[in-house]
Amino acid sequence: MMRSKIPWLLLAYACCWSTGFCGRVVVWPTDASHWINVKVLLQELVLRGHEVTVLVPSSNLLIDYQDTSSPFTFEVLQVPFSQKTLDALMEDFLNFWLNEVSNAFPWEVMWRMKKDLEVFTNMSKQTCDTLVTNSQLIAKLQQAKFDVLIADPLSIGGELVAEILGIPFVYSFRFSDGNVVERLCGGLPSPPSYVPASTSGLTHHMSFMERLQNFLIYLYTDLFFLKVWRDELDEYYSNVLGRPTTLCETIGKAEIWLIRTYWDFEFPRPFLPNFEFVGGLHCQPAKPLPKEMEEFVQSSGEHGIVVFSLGSMVYNLSDEKSNVIAKALSQLPQKVLWRYKGKKPETLGSNTRIYDWIPQNDLLGHPSAKAFITHGGTNGLYEAIYHGIPMVGIPMFADQHDNIAHVVAKGAAVHVDFNTLKTQDLVDALNTVIYNSTYKENALKLSKIQHDQPVKPLDRAVFWIEFVMRHKGAKHLRPASHHLTWYQYHSLDVLAFLFTCVAITVFILVKCCLCCCRRCGRIAKRKKE
């Protein structure tokens, strides 16, 4: 069958005709799993009659701009780094976090994180440069008269493009390190006493030492990012916009922040009216499996199946690691479907089948699904939550440790350490989540919360994007805190003033008392004399 845009366009025009409102959306995407998530949102926008144009770097990981059946229009930005360079960088990144991190000293890990951030920011800046220095392209985009820009603040530049085009923008976001972007630029209040900093692996119930740790993480990320932004990006943003500004000020102009979690996964925390928690927007009921796969699943009988994936980035493992895992899986009575592109492990059992790709959502939604072994990416976790499947988490890098900490705290997962992983650890963890019924019960509880919402997350996300298009923004949701300095926000000037008043009053009172005492003393002395 020829792959074509035609079915998408027909659906879109039909919808556009029926609703009477068709907008133009331009997208500044973030690659990898972020793209997988936002693509679902963009597809829905197309289905509702909107035109979607994606500004895509010529070298990227998962955004297939040559796919002629894609419902999106792609505007390719000819970036100065090649696909080969990008792939090599990713391989180096994965190699460190999968194989080298366990032997590294803490300061080496810290240095590596800083380096990764610099490399990533630099690539985003280069991508941004490709656009802002291309006046022809800017003119073309301006002529297209877009209604809204959708960006992900993890890849800087989207907000800058929106400013240049003079259009409102909406973020689709998971989080930043220590929530620094949401807090400092978005005004999101996050009391360190019960709102754990993202990537900290902490929960909302913290001991004194954990609260101290959380406080210091907030402080560290604030100082670290403020320095990085000041050194790297504030001047860049000012130069491009031709007026003094900062990265944070520009980010703060976002009309709506669509956060890719919900209260099933997220700990309850304060938020603002322009923050919508739309976690699980990509989830949907399971579709039938391919025939061969369905037969394999059915052959599991009452034992059921275990679904195993380490996500869209990790294709292979070291021989040692893959054998440890395969041996553990071989000891299960369940059938296992493992998404893996590496060399077939020697210890692979007859109950385990390896696939280049698996229909993960359909497998997790299959009645035979008993457990999900996951690296802890948000997309996969949400598919497991949606279908109520308990998890074994093997986090490796980025937000994965933190994500797994959340589902462990909610009682729906067991965590195993990738670096020290032994065969028995994985067997024990799987047996626990499969045979200790509380894990299944807790996973079903989370699933109920996910399903029992007034409006589905995807519909909420689309609603707010369409709202911004209809009303040219959502200024009525913007908190006044954006107009305050940090010391005004925390009422430090008010406290200083009150403290000064109290100090002056006390000083005057003490002086008066001393004066009275001295006078009384003198009178008494005179009387005595």
Next chain:
Amino acid sequence: MMRSKIPWLLLAYACCWSTGFCGRVVVWPTDASHWINVKVLLQELVLRGHEVTVLVPSSNLLIDYQDTSSPFTFEVLQVPFSQKTLDALMEDFLNFWLNEVSNAFPWEVMWRMKKDLEVFTNMSKQTCDTLVTNSQLIAKLQQAKFDVLIADPLSIGGELVAEILGIPFVYSFRFSDGNVVERLCGGLPSPPSYVPASTSGLTHHMSFMERLQNFLIYLYTDLFFLKVWRDELDEYYSNVLGRPTTLCETIGKAEIWLIRTYWDFEFPRPFLPNFEFVGGLHCQPAKPLPKEMEEFVQSSGEHGIVVFSLGSMVYNLSDEKSNVIAKALSQLPQKVLWRYKGKKPETLGSNTRIYDWIPQNDLLGHPSAKAFITHGGTNGLYEAIYHGIPMVGIPMFADQHDNIAHVVAKGAAVHVDFNTLKTQDLVDALNTVIYNSTYKENALKLSKIQHDQPVKPLDRAVFWIEFVMRHKGAKHLRPASHHLTWYQYHSLDVLAFLFTCVAITVFILVKCCLCCCRRCGRIAKRKKE
């Protein structure tokens, strides 16, 4: 036509049959305008198949428990205060705030507020006592196996009844003075730098002096209410429940807080996942007017009409005041419909008609409506917002000053002072909102925000009540801050620890430096010698 419950019950059973879920709801209402608002919500619950039982004091203002056509079951609490006492109290209350407040000194106003609070709290306590000392009634209520209790924390006691019955409870709430209940008991974060304390009349954009004022209002309300609660209610709650507890702790167990505002009226502020802003839930499209009224409205021609009501509590005014107002109205080219039960003013113009009661929502939704003169009650304001009608606010007491300050800040109203009101002030204010088009435009902007929501406020309110019934609560939305003390919440123990660490480090460093200096000094001295 005989008034009967039968049509309600038929509708309810039909709905119950179709949805397959019929719950039992018990209500601890607050009187006056609060009842008018919550009644709409309760009627909707009945329509969706739920049984609603209202615990009503035998003496009250607006809850007609003898109405046989009411869709609710009433459980009458034989309170020790008579209807006469209550009416006299209300008359005295209104007399002070309408006629005496302008001649009172500030401390007299403060004293009066304290007295009113005491009287009101005492009546709530007496009502509560009527129930908690009646073991037969408690047994009856326990046997009824209610799924949820709906209360308004302005009348204390609802949360206590829910605890006794062992059922979850949901609040329907406007606000407390200085948001003290929401902040201290509900955990609602309210930075004093941009979240104006309710009843302060401040907006979200504050000067330094206004921020100072706001800070002091928060501080004052915190200390004042903590003292009142400690003296009056903490012991009472502990005695009734038979375990040491506090009013605030019991209030903090609310599953959901349904707040009766939305971001059209409210300034953007931080909130928590168990707070839903459902302002305007009682609003609906206008229905046709009675024939005589429609003819009068039509006779206004292109000039249109002005709708005038001082709410459900204020029935009459002093002769002087009513004549000042009537004279102003007589100078308008518009026709005026005035809800008023007092003596007909001598200066009443031929363009003004006085009614005992008016279909306010239908009049405001009429195409001829040009302006609304209002005391600033939330229900009326929301009807004006819903229909996009600019307002002239004449606030008198309670939240009315604050409410009018909100719509004035949003550019949809002009404020006039009731105490110093002159004929020309009212004429000028009305001409401004009618002929300066920005007021109409701003009112229409607010109306658009009210109408353009993913789910209507009434449906959202019902959804969360039904959610609590389905899941026996909404614990996944409850922030962990409820487990922290005030100093832990503000990280003061962490700050004190860090400060101590820094102080000790500095002390040791200074000591070491001094020691070195001394040693160096001695060596230099010896060398010199």
